[in-house]
Amino acid sequence: MDSALFNRVAEIVCQLDVYDGAQIEFLDALEVSFDCMVCKRKRRTVIFQLGEEYGRCTPTNKCVGFSGRLVAKMPAVSGDLFSVRYVIEYAYAPFLDVKYDDESIDYPTWARVNFLVRCPKCHEKIKLSTQSNMVRPWTQVCTCGELLYTEIDDMPLLEWREKTYPIVSCPKITLRTRTPQ
Numbered sequence: 001m002d003s004a005l006f007n008r009v010a011e012i013v014c015q016l017d018v019y020d021g022a023q024i025e026f027l028d029a030l031e032v033s034f035d036c037m038v039c040k041r042k043r044r045t046v047i048f049q050l051g052e053e054y055g056r057c058t059p060t061n062k063c064v065g066f067s068g069r070l071v072a073k074m075p076a077v078s079g080d081l082f083s084v085r086y087v088i089e090y091a092y093a094p095f096l097d098v099k100y101d102d103e104s105i106d107y108p109t110w111a112r113v114n115f116l117v118r119c120p121k122c123h124e125k126i127k128l129s130t131q132s133n134m135v136r137p138w139t140q141v142c143t144c145g146e147l148l149y150t151e152i153d154d155m156p157l158l159e160w161r162e163k164t165y166p167i168v169s170c171p172k173i174t175l176r177t178r179t180p181q
């Protein structure tokens, strides 16, 4: 698909406040739930990989590919705060779900972000992820017992816009940092 047809932008934002010395490296792949106008099914989990031409709509044997792609990954570090912003461009036009006949929506409803955490004590790198609809607060502990990070708020933040309009967010939550101990 020609990227000129992409009429929506979604941004998936994740922020983790680590304990002293832990380090986070956000990976190039993430999963996001979209309504897919290619296979006309709602709430498909789409796997995006930086550099790939299309997102892979799952199950992949039922869809040739999602009408959009991951165009950027922007990690940032500020003290103990590691954050990332993934930018997805996609095409959307309303449709009815072929199985349930209900109307599609144009924005993402769920996401999972993947990352490596380097433990400051044992120096192991552990592959972890965080996703919408998880029980929080959640404290991640290394296999050696060291505290790595605590999640307080729902994550990731899901934002989207039409290409010519200002960004909107859902759910309406604000990022908060861990209270120092």
Ligand SMILES: [Zn+2]
Pocket (backbone or CB within 6 Å): 036, 037, 038, 039, 040, 041, 044, 057, 058, 062, 063, 064, 065, 066
């Ligand atoms: Zn699909």
Ligand SMILES: [Zn+2]
Pocket (backbone or CB within 6 Å): 119, 120, 121, 122, 123, 124, 142, 143, 144, 145, 146
């Ligand atoms: Zn450790």
